[in-house]
Amino acid sequence: MEFFKGLKKTLVGLLAGVTLFATTAAGLGNLTTVSAASLPANSDSSLNLDAKAAIAVDATTGQVMYSKNAQEALPVASMSKLLTTYLVLKAIHSGKLSWNDKITPDEASQKVSQNTTLSNVxxxxxxxxxxxxxxxxxLIYSANGATMALAYKVGGSHQNFINMMRKQAKEFGINDASIYTANGLTNGEVGSAAYPGATKDDENKFSAQDMAIIAQKILTDYPEVLQTTSITKKEFNNGTDKTMMENWNWMLKGLAKAYTALPVDGLKTGTSDTAGACFVATVHKDGHRIITVILGAPHSSDTDLSRFEQTQKLMSYVYNGFTYKTIKAQSDYKQTLPVHNGKDLTTKVVTAKETHLWVKNTDTDAKVTASVSGKKSLYEKGGLQAPLKKGQTVGTYNLKLKGQELYFLDGANALKVPAQTKVAVDKANIFVIGWRALTGLFK
Structure with a gap:
């Protein structure tokens, strides 16, 4: 027995070499993450959207089905309130804030709220x-003073809240945004709450891709937001009087641009002279939710319908132009990963959960292709460390469509799905380990 213990120690390095050879054959080269991919400038020019920028994505996976100038940061006006919304809901869920907490508006917020040329209560x-x-x-009436009062409460000061917005954006992977106000007004329009060191004309800018990321994060982390964004009309109680708030999202059921085939239930509009008419929207149809963003649609008055018409066109393009392909949990794409010191030197892996891809109707025969990358923290000497349990998450499947380029909000060009072991893999005994090392000397 002592002989074999010594053999194990002295040949472990050689064993690593043998295992590395097996690993390479089994796909260790896929360990690196998917390289970032830029969105096409206009993924389908035939759609001819009347907007400066636009994007349509799957709300769950982030797959991009359409993009137009989607990576240029542009003014977004009140759509900025979505990032403020995220931080308010984050404070609620963390216990730092509660729905029944009372807020007495600070001077800057109260003063802005009295400006009748802006949307306000x-x-x-x-x-x-x-x-x-x-x-x-x-969220319903896009009230600017109310937004500032919330921001002041969450951040402790207007400046600190803007810093929180900037930090949160970076945590989302957004690095091209300009953020100066909580509500999307210009820095000069918020009076004494102006961000120090910035000019009065500085305003918030995000790309269409940025806004889609923020919308996806809200819907994923705080889906209850839709309970509010879907409200068409509600009274605001101001003590001795009330203000009727009508939702600026006219695609909601019962409003001017509602469309039965597209049951839109959120999220936020934005309008200014520099931003034009903007709209980040979401719709749940046939069991599948998408997010669309329109930036810089024509704007000449508050009664403009263009952003809603462009949104309807974009949503219809997705649902009519793509087929929803379900990828079931436990799907086996004949992929394996190397195992270190296992009874078997490789293990078969399957998808850990159900997911989906949108396939262009022109490519309905497009087949899913797959590669797999191992979870680095589980690797030792070039392979997954045995023993491994059945159903253990050990890596990531990277799924693509043959004949169709894929794009995702996170910059990936493949759909990432957790990969888990199809069967358990026991650890080899010391005799097998020693014998593999010994026979490896003669290969």
């Missing part, structure tokens, strides 16, 4: 409002 300096009421005013 007038806030009183001597009255307190619940977080829930200000939150509803922000």
């Amino acid at each position: 007038p806030l009183k300096a001597d009255h307190s409002y619940t977080v829930k009421s200000l939150y509803e005013a922000m």
